Structures are given as C-alpha cells and as structure tokens.
Amino acid sequence: MEYNRKKTICGENRNSYSKTDTDATFMHMKDDHMRNGQLKPGYNVQFAVNSGFITGIGVFSNRTDLGTLIPFLTYLWHKHGKSYRNVVADSGYESLANYRWLFENGQTAFIKPANYESGKKRSSKSQVGRMENMGYYEPDDCFICKNGRHLDLSSHYTSHAKDGTERKISVYRCEDCSDCPYRAACCKAKDSERLKEIFVCWEFQNLRNNSYHNITTEEGKLLRCNRSIQAEGAFGQLKHNRNFKRFLTGGKVKVLAELLFLGLSQNIAHLLAKCNSGLQNLHLIQPKAYLNF
Secondary structure, three states: OHHHHHHHHHOOOOOOOOOOOOOOEEEEOOOOOOOOOOEEEEOEEEEEEEOOEEEEEEEEOOOOOOOOHHHHHHHHHHHHOOOOOEEEEOHHHOOHHHHHHHHHOOOEEEEOOOOOOHHHOHHHHOOOOOHHHOEEEOOOOEEEOOOOOEEEEEEEEEEEOOOOOEEEEEEEEEOOOOOOOOHHHHOOOOOOOOOOEEEEOHHHHHHHHHHHHHHOOHHHHHHHHHHHHHHHHHHHHHHHHOOOOOOOOOOHHHHHHHHHHHHHHHHHHHHHHHHHHOOOOOOOOOOOOHHHO
C-alpha cells in the first residue's frame, strides 16, 4: 500500500519527488559556489514572452521541456482567448508530438532542430552512416550510400515514443554491404553479415524540415534573436539582476503565486523602461548582426 501510494504521488511523467514538497522533482542543478553539481528538488518554470513582456507563466514537474509545450500553450489559449500565430522555442522542445500539435492548431513552429548545431560540425558531416549524409532518390524511394549502393524500403512498423506518441517508422535496408570499403564506418552492427539499415519517421522529418526552413528565413532569424534576448532576458532579470534563485514556498500553487508577483513587477519595470526610452511601439529588437545569426 505504501509503495502504491508513492507511485501515485510520483505519477507517470517523473521518477522522483521530494518528501517535503511532493510537487517538486529532483533535478540536476547547475554547480553551486563550491562547484558541486547536486540533485535538488525543483520545478520546471516556463515563461511566455511577447514584446519583452511576460504574458504567461507555467510551473511543471517535468525534468525536460518536451512535455511542457502543449499544456503550456493550451493554458495560454484558455487564459488569453486566442493563440499565438508564431511559436519560437529552442531545440529542447523538439518532438513529433509538439510539431504535430502546432501543425494541427494552425500555429507556425520556429523550433530549432536538435541536430542544428551538431550538423554544422565537420565530424558530423564525415559520418557516412548518418541518414543526413546520404542522398535520397525520391522516385525509387531509396537512399544512396557513399559507396553508391541503394538502401531500399523494406518494411514499415508502428512504435510509440516515451510520451506515448504513435509514429510510423519506415525501414530502409542496403542491397549489399559485402566488400564495402566504408562498412566499418557506416554500419555499427557486430554481425558482419548484417546489412545496413536506416529507420525513418517521415512525418517527423517533414515537420522538422518545415521548422528548419522557418528559422532560416529572415523572419526566423529575427525571431530567434529576439527569443534569446527577450525570453532568456526575462529569466536573467529575475535570477541575476534581482537575485531570485530559490523559491520561498513549496507546492505548485504557491510557487506559481510567487512567480506571478515577480512577473508582474518585471512587466511594470519593463514598461517604465520602454516609456522612458520612447520605445513603446517596438516589439522586435533588430540587432545589427542578426543576419549572420
């Protein structure tokens, strides 16, 4: 009975909780002043920022950001009575469920793909076994490896992600891997007779490509710059400039109340700063070097 009670408190989306605050989840915090990285009970706080103002605050027990985007945007839609046309987020929010939800609700995703930075590195481009480094021939629905051999579609199957999202996977298998000079670098299978296989979720790839196209446009570059300036700046104002680094209360309701007061004070300070500088109508900051961002 005690074990079942603890499992009920913990829920399905986490595997730990604090005894003194059951809403808090143990997370790996940044190093303290003694350079000790520790597991401490904490919350995943989400800010929605528009024109530099905090327009929404969410408090979650999730250790990662993947499962917070949909409930947070739903909460904002109920509170504001309308949804945002453009949703700008970093790579921590990229998942098929989030892409699919934004597409179905008519919202444009400006989410940086998780492989955006790593794909630029020379070491990543030299990995011949990666799908991104192979050519795709659409008429025959096949990939072409570095040795010029075809990886043809062999089967389909349905799998479920950790969040329960159902996805259709296409399996592409090489026609022949024998006597291939790139075999060791391309295929990691221990069995030397096993053929090279690639597993692709085309729905995810298409949505990722659309998001990649969005963030590389002129509008996307400007929005990404402003996400770094405005969203991260809102956290920086509270955590660094105002030295707020620890909640004074426990429980989601009380923590949210603390953040709402802080957000309100931050918005008042931001409004005064805008009025004093005559920038009331400025919604997006345009850095001089944003084209090279």
